[in-house]
Amino acid sequence: xxxxxxxxxxxxxxxxxxxxxxxxxxxxxxxxxxxxxxxxxxxxxxxxxxxxxxxxxxxxxxxxxxxxxxxxxxxxxxxxxxxxxxxxxxxxxxxxxxxxxxxxxxxxxxxxxxxxxxxxxxxxxxxxxxx
Amino acid sequence: xxxxxxxxxxxxxxxxxxxxxxxxxxxxxxxxxxxxxxxxxxxxxxxxxxxxxxxxxxxxxxxxxxxxxxxxxxxxxxxxxxxxxxxxxxxxxxxxxxxxxxxxxxxxxxxxxxxxxxxxxxxxxxxxxxxxxxxxxxxxxxxxxxxxxxxxxxxxxxxxxxxxxxxxxxxxxxxxxxxxxxxxxxxxxxxxxxxxxxxxxxxxxxxxxxxxxxxxxxxxxxxxxxxxxxxxxxxxxxxxxx
Numbered sequence: 001x002x003x004x005x006x007x008x009x010x011x012x013x014x015x016x017x018x019x020x021x022x023x024x025x026x027x028x029x030x031x032x033x034x035x036x037x038x039x040x041x042x043x044x045x046x047x048x049x050x051x052x053x054x055x056x057x058x059x060x061x062x063x064x065x066x067x068x069x070x071x072x073x074x075x076x077x078x079x080x081x082x083x084x085x086x087x088x089x090x091x092x093x094x095x096x097x098x099x100x101x102x103x104x105x106x107x108x109x110x111x112x113x114x115x116x117x118x119x120x121x122x123x124x125x126x127x128x129x130x131x
Numbered sequence: 132x133x134x135x136x137x138x139x140x141x142x143x144x145x146x147x148x149x150x151x152x153x154x155x156x157x158x159x160x161x162x163x164x165x166x167x168x169x170x171x172x173x174x175x176x177x178x179x180x181x182x183x184x185x186x187x188x189x190x191x192x193x194x195x196x197x198x199x200x201x202x203x204x205x206x207x208x209x210x211x212x213x214x215x216x217x218x219x220x221x222x223x224x225x226x227x228x229x230x231x232x233x234x235x236x237x238x239x240x241x242x243x244x245x246x247x248x249x250x251x252x253x254x255x256x257x258x259x260x261x262x263x264x265x266x267x268x269x270x271x272x273x274x275x276x277x278x279x280x281x282x283x284x285x286x287x288x289x290x291x292x293x294x295x296x297x298x299x300x301x302x303x304x305x306x307x308x309x310x311x312x313x314x315x316x317x318x319x320x321x322x323x324x325x326x327x328x329x330x331x332x333x334x335x336x337x338x339x340x341x342x343x344x345x346x347x348x349x350x351x352x353x354x355x356x357x358x359x360x361x362x363x364x365x366x367x368x369x370x371x372x373x
Binding site: 073 | 296331
């Protein structure tokens with residue numbers, strides 16, 4: 001897998017949703033993601049979590065957070081396997097600190113979790129490149 | 132693998148132009164490192180931003196440049212005079228860092244003036260009263276009527292871009308900034324560089340000669356924009372990907 005569109009279209013209603021899992025293979029060394037957020041009106045906050053799984057989707061770990069509010073924005077982040085991951089890290093699932101990454105952790109699958117607060121009119125596109 | 136993204140004359144307008152996207156995803160192995168080289172050849176005789184000429188031909192003569200700086204403020208600057216001497220294009224740069232004064236070209240046999248421009252001006256605008264004029268040294272016929280002295284450095288920016296969404300949007304990952312000197316510049320991007328979390332990418336807006344390492348999508352392309360008409364100047368950009 002190389003480029004994939006993970007989320008595309010109108011912002012969903014308030015609440016938490018996860019996308020389908022995408023298998024990224026055993027040789028992935030790099031994951032870059034872009035969030036393209038266009039707000040027309042409404043809403044309070046959106047947290048976009050890029051997550052990976054080490055157990056074939058049984059559990060998920062956040063590796064990126066994009067924290068959005070009421071300003072249209074485009075943001076990018078990247079994680080790599082060459083970063084030394086701290087020992088015995090406790091992974092988070094939907095609670096990674098706003099606008100941070102956890103580099104050094106790439107499993108065999110990725111997905112996106114979005115937590116929307118408020119009712120937005122707008123679009124949210126999340127795409128990623130894996131290599 | 133090496134590819135030439137751009138090779139040719141600079142655009143004749145000030146719009147942003149783009150090269151065709153180049154698909155790194157078609158490489159036999161995943162690209163982890165990209166190095167780009169930009170080779171810029173500046174043609175001082177035909178590049179665009181300069182003062183209006185009124186009498187550009189004359190019997191062989193030096194050129195006299197008069198700088199007025201009533202409230203002294205000029206601490207650096209160059210006036211470039213380009214003309215024909217025995218039908219050969221000749222460039223002479225005059226240092227005006229001393230400010231107000233009358234400067235005469237060393238070359239005494241210009242028969243035609245192609246261009247007079249000023250650049251590299253510093254501490255300009257002490258009172259907004261700086262002017263420039265040029266005339267033929269013999270005969271005192273005007274070449275440039277007295278006019279405001281202005282900065283005429285020309286900027287040419289090349290942005291190397293990548294995309295994470297198949298080309299819907301583009302992110303600058305390197306900028307090559309050129310002005311009025313021919314130059315070769317190289318920059319490299321690698322995926323193992325730590326990219327700051329939640330980076331806001333630019334598109335044709337990155338700072339001069341900056342890079343954003345750690346971000347490499349499936350395609351790369353160039354966006355390039357010339358601030359003024361640069362006819363005669365040229366650019367070539369090659370990338371090598373490992």
